[in-house]
Amino acid sequence: DRQGFAHFMLKEIYEQPDVVRQCLAAYLKPGWDSDQDASLSSNPFNLALPDELFATVSEIQLVACGTSRHASLVAQYWFEQLAGIPTRVRSASEFVSAPFPLARNTLTIAVTQSGETADTLAAIAAAKRRSSPAESSLQSWLLGITNQSESSLTKAVDYTLPTLAGTEVGVAATKTFMAQLVVFCCLALEFAFRRQALSPQQLAPTIAALRSLPDQIETTLQHQHEPIQTIAQTFANVKDCIVLGRGINHAIALEGALKLKETTYIHAEGYAGGEFMHGPIALLDATVPVIAIAPAGSVYDSMLANTEKAKANGAPLIGITTVTEPADRTVFAHPLTVPAIDELLSPFLTVVPLQLLAYTIAVQRGLDVDRPRNITKTLTR
Numbered sequence: 001d002r003q004g005f006a007h008f009m010l011k012e013i014y015e016q017p018d019v020v021r022q023c024l025a026a027y028l029k030p031g032w033d034s035d036q037d038a039s040l041s042s043n044p045f046n047l048a049l050p051d052e053l054f055a056t057v058s059e060i061q062l063v064a065c066g067t068s069r070h071a072s073l074v075a076q077y078w079f080e081q082l083a084g085i086p087t088r089v090r091s092a093s094e095f096v097s098a099p100f101p102l103a104r105n106t107l108t109i110a111v112t113q114s115g116e117t118a119d120t121l122a123a124i125a126a127a128k129r130r131s132s133p134a135e136s137s138l139q140s141w142l143l144g145i146t147n148q149s150e151s152s153l154t155k156a157v158d159y160t161l162p163t164l165a166g167t168e169v170g171v172a173a174t175k176t177f178m179a180q181l182v183v184f185c186c187l188a189l190e191f192a193f194r195r196q197a198l199s200p201q202q203l204a205p206t207i208a209a210l211r212s213l214p215d216q217i218e219t220t221l222q223h224q225h226e227p228i229q230t231i232a233q234t235f236a237n238v239k240d241c242i243v244l245g246r247g248i249n250h251a252i253a254l255e256g257a258l259k260l261k262e263t264t265y266i267h268a269e270g271y272a273g274g275e276f277m278h279g280p281i282a283l284l285d286a287t288v289p290v291i292a293i294a295p296a297g298s299v300y301d302s303m304l305a306n307t308e309k310a311k312a313n314g315a316p317l318i319g320i321t322t323v324t325e326p327a328d329r330t331v332f333a334h335p336l337t338v339p340a341i342d343e344l345l346s347p348f349l350t351v352v353p354l355q356l357l358a359y360t361i362a363v364q365r366g367l368d369v370d371r372p373r374n375i376t377k378t379l380t381r
């Protein structure tokens with residue numbers, strides 16, 4: 001039931017505030033941040049993973065495909081930058097033939113919305129074989145993150161963290177990506193807390209920020225409607241589009257480009273802002289719009305510098321920025337704003353305008369958004 005929405009994809013995009021609420025209700029203990037004195041030294045998270053896992057893991061490897069791989073790239077940033085744990089991400093389809101060198105105390109996390117993606121199951125099977133008794137001195141852990149708690153994945157791993165997004169019907173993953181981010185963020189923060197990479201005092205504002213995410217996503221959704229209609233009309237017939245992001249939003253640039261490709265069939269490419277300057281910038285002219293993800297934060301100035309170079313090459317500019325940066329309006333012909341947010345949590349908001357843009361352009365082009373050509377929801381072979 002689409003509940004009044006024209007398509008499942010749109011309904012699922014609008015469900016994201018509730019999805020975040022549900023995941024936080026499951027994974028975050030209530031009241032931790034309000035009861036300062038009594039509880040700040042206690043663990044705010046509810047992930048039900050063994051203490052030994054948190055104590056012993058020295059490396060994390062993430063295997064996934066498509067959108068789930070993009071969530072893993074955001075998570076890599078959190079595991080490394082918040083918890084200080086070396087983390088690698090590999091496409092599940094590449095991991096099977098070229099696994100990471102096996103290290104002691106590795107946590108392998110397979111991420112799959114459906115729990116049935118053949119490549120991801122093959123990767124987890126490969127990881128399992130390698131940590132078999134013959135090599136048992138290399139203790140390893142297998143964890144699954146999935147939206148299907150009864151799936152082939154859950155049978156193959158030691159532990160599962162469900163994403164609690166409810167059934168996703170649209171082929172383009174939206175709300176399940178959001179739920180994957182919530183689960184990953186809680187996991188990275190629990191590592192950071194237990195390993196004292198973050199003190200309870202440092203953790204408190206982040207937890208408070210997580211709790212305000214549902215409202216902020218709602219605000220983001222409200223703010224996009226009008227400008228996105230205009231942008232979709234202006235750019236409905238372009239052939240190519242570039243999405244740029246830096247730091248933690250590099251992964252969101254990749255995800256935005258994937259959403260555009262699969263729903264609108266526009267050739268969209270996501271790049272790290274700096275890397276784009278090393279050759280691909282030659283692609284630009286007035287027919288190739290550039291979407292720059294530039295929320296306030298440590299990479300804001302360098303993103304703006306990249307954007308100005310794109311503008312000098314004649315590219316029309318769409319900017320995803322925070323409301324607090326009014327200067328952006330002059331750089332970007334088409335600003336899309338999100339509420340002010342800590343840079344580390346910004347992917348929760350910056351992905352939303354990209355999902356809506358992909359959806360709106362696809363509708364504008366008269367395409368079947370919920371069932372794009374050539375792809376199935378679950379790639380089991």
Ligand code: F6R
Nearest residue numbers: 066067068112113114117172173
């Ligand atoms: C993109 C999309 C695909 C899936 C990929 C992995 O919107 O839906 O790229 O993300 O096929 O699927 P799961 O997460 O089920 O393993």
